[in-house]
Amino acid sequence: MEILxxxxxxxxxxxxxxxxxxxxxxxFFFVFREGAQLLFxxxxxxxxxxxxxxxxxxxxxxxYGALALIAGTASVTALAMLIAVPFGIGAAIFISEFCGPxxxxxxxxxxxxxxxxxxxxxxxxxxxxxxxxxxxxxxxPIGLNxxxxxxxxxxxxxxxxxxxxxxxxxxxPDSYREAALALGVTRWQLIYRVLVPAAKNGLxxxxxxxxxxxxxxxMAVLMATxxxxxxxxxxxxxxxxxxxxxxxELGEAPVHSNHYQVLFVIGILLFTITFLVNxxxxxxxxxxxxx
Amino acid sequence: MFESxxxxxxxxxxxxxxxxxxxxxxxxxxxPLVLIVGYLVYQAWPILSFDFLLTNPRNGMRxxxxxxxxxxxxxxxxxxxxxxxxxxxxxxxxxxxxARDSWFTRVIHLAVVxxxxxxxxxxxxxxxxxxxxxxxxxxxxxxxxxxxxxxxLPVIIASTKEALSSVPLSFREACWNVGATRWQTIRHVVLxxxxxxxxxxxxxxxxxxxxxxxxxxxxxxxxxxxxxxGDIFAxxxxxxxxxxxxxxxxxxxxxxxxxxxxxxxxxxVLLGAVLVVNALAIFVRFRLRSRRKW
Numbered sequence: 001m002e003i004l005x006x007x008x009x010x011x012x013x014x015x016x017x018x019x020x021x022x023x024x025x026x027x028f029f030f031v032f033r034e035g036a037q038l039l040f041x042x043x044x045x046x047x048x049x050x051x052x053x054x055x056x057x058x059x060x061x062x063x064y065g066a067l068a069l070i071a072g073t074a075s076v077t078a079l080a081m082l083i084a085v086p087f088g089i090g091a092a093i094f095i096s097e098f099c100g101p102x103x104x105x106x107x108x109x110x111x112x113x114x115x116x117x118x119x120x121x122x123x124x125x126x127x128x129x130x131x132x133x134x135x136x137x138x139x140x141p142i143g144l145n146x147x148x149x150x151x152x153x154x155x156x157x158x159x160x161x162x163x164x165x166x167x168x169x170x171x172x173p174d175s176y177r178e179a180a181l182a183l184g185v186t187r188w189q190l191i192y193r194v195l196v197p198a199a200k201n202g203l204x205x206x207x208x209x210x211x212x213x214x215x216x217x218x219m220a221v222l223m224a225t226x227x228x229x230x231x232x233x234x235x236x237x238x239x240x241x242x243x244x245x246x247x248x249e250l251g252e253a254p255v256h257s258n259h260y261q262v263l264f265v266i267g268i269l270l271f272t273i274t275f276l277v278n279x280x281x282x283x284x285x286x287x288x289x290x291x
Numbered sequence: 292m293f294e295s296x297x298x299x300x301x302x303x304x305x306x307x308x309x310x311x312x313x314x315x316x317x318x319x320x321x322x323p324l325v326l327i328v329g330y331l332v333y334q335a336w337p338i339l340s341f342d343f344l345l346t347n348p349r350n351g352m353r354x355x356x357x358x359x360x361x362x363x364x365x366x367x368x369x370x371x372x373x374x375x376x377x378x379x380x381x382x383x384x385x386x387x388x389x390a391r392d393s394w395f396t397r398v399i400h401l402a403v404v405x406x407x408x409x410x411x412x413x414x415x416x417x418x419x420x421x422x423x424x425x426x427x428x429x430x431x432x433x434x435x436x437x438x439x440x441x442x443x444l445p446v447i448i449a450s451t452k453e454a455l456s457s458v459p460l461s462f463r464e465a466c467w468n469v470g471a472t473r474w475q476t477i478r479h480v481v482l483x484x485x486x487x488x489x490x491x492x493x494x495x496x497x498x499x500x501x502x503x504x505x506x507x508x509x510x511x512x513x514x515x516x517x518x519x520x521g522d523i524f525a526x527x528x529x530x531x532x533x534x535x536x537x538x539x540x541x542x543x544x545x546x547x548x549x550x551x552x553x554x555x556x557x558x559x560v561l562l563g564a565v566l567v568v569n570a571l572a573i574f575v576r577f578r579l580r581s582r583r584k585w
Binding site for chain 2: 006009010012013014016017018019020021023024026027030031033034086087088090091093094095097098107109110111112113114116117118119120121123124125127128129155158162186187188191209212213215216217218219223243246247250251255263264267270271274275277278279282
């Protein structure tokens with residue numbers, strides 16, 4: 001009897017163990033399933049990827065050109081990374097190389113709290129605070145633009161870059177530091193010539209995970225980037241990202257209509273992008289560990 | 292005799308500059324946190340009261356409090372926790388105690404990492420396709436909670452796994468040596484010794500689930516739903532509900548002429564709840580680390 005109970009519980013444990021695989025496949029399957037009908041019946045891939053004419057609910061001439069949305073995601077993510085990567089890695093270096101144990105602990109707690117702020121609160125901050133700051137600093141008519149979204153996303157993806165980056169720096173053996181210091185290098189030289197090259201794979205993984213976070217972020221960019229489906233020409237242009245488009249339009253699209261299905265196609269695109277980014281980051285970290 | 296040469300002086304100077312530059316970079320991250328929280332609290336201060344928490348939104352959400360969304364969020368968090376905690380803990384037990392280092396384990400690990408990286412709006416699409424439509428739950432508390440549960444699963448798996456792996460192997464070996472089976476060892480030695488770490492994971496899960504908006508937008512949360520004030524059993528499993536995060540989105544973008552303090556108050560309650568819960572997790576972790584005997 002007891003043996004049977006134990007067998008049962010072990011079966012349950014194994015089942016839960018593989019559940020993560022089931023869920024990832026489930027996500028792909030169900031998102032794909034909803035978009036499949038459109039995808040396999042004359043879906044214009046050329047138009048989707050290379051046209052910026054997004055008129056999903058037009059009566060006469062429906063067009064699903066997602067280029068402007070892709071450009072929106074790309075521009076906001078790029079700006080966010082331009083800000084978050086140097087600051088995130090700089091902060092990781094400071095925490096790992098310049099701090100005593102106490103300061104290190106409290107900075108890590110602060111970063112953890114920064115990471116915990118919900119994205120809708122970030123969006124609200126972008127909508128109210130940043131909006132006004134940008135209008136008064138740059139005298140633009142509207143403050144909901146690439147710059148606003150980029151700043152918010154930078155603050156949101158910095159914690160992950162710092163924590164993974166700090167792990168990567170911690171993994172550099174102390175003997176490297178000691179050898180360099182014994183040769184009389186300055187702190188700058190130590191960082192640029194020894195630490196960053198030695199930890200470059202881990203730092204790259206940190207950046208990739210930051211990119212993944214920024215590409216997939218929804219509520220913050222929905223609220224902070226304005227709602228203009230066009231390719232931005234400057235950081236003061238409003239844009240709309242792939243994620244924001246789904247969030248904004250899914251509620252209005254009738255279930256199983258073409259419009260509804262094209263939103264799921266965007267979902268498949270997003271899933272694919274983040275899957276590849278996370279896979280790459282994981283492979284890099286793994287390769288690092290096995291060395 | 293030991294006068295500093297110009298070389299050592301310039302070295303010291305560059306040392307100082309390096310420290311200053313990296314400190315500045317770090318501070319530029321910490322300062323926004325303080326400024327943002329401070330500014331939100333300052334704007335919300337006039338409206339914050341128990342009354343604000345305990346009354347329903349009124350007058351097309353332009354007056355009143357946040358009782359109905361607050362209760363909705365509590366429902367979603369608790370139900371998603373009940374679903375995902377057992378699955379997550381057992382999955383971590385499998386990964387740490389049963390799985391050997393094989394390609395299959397690696398695939399599971401990869402799946403967990405990717406599950407954590409799936410954008411929240413894709414989770415929303417999944418929840419809509421799988422729970423609302425395919426399983427026929429409709430837009431409901433249950434469908435939204437299930438979506439949240441899957442979304443927060445990686446959090447509990449990661450922290451439980453870490454807690455389990457910090458229990459020394461000698462504990463298990465001692466137990467096996469007296470003839471205990473694998474499960475008995477896990478049940479009576481490994482799990483009790485890692486309960487603190489698991490608890491930290493559960494707390495972090497609460498904060499994650501409470502803050503999410505996109506996954507519940509299309510699976511169960513609605514713009515507005517009036518409920519009986521003070522009735523904590525006001526929502527059923529198959530009802531739609533309001534949620535704090537969704538409410539903040541609604542009153543700050545969808546409803547015109549909302550008095551300014553109202554969204555700020557909602558933001559501060561949501562932010563406060565999440566930060567307090569996270570601080571609790573950090574506190575638990577510190578207490579455990581200082582109490583650990585091995």
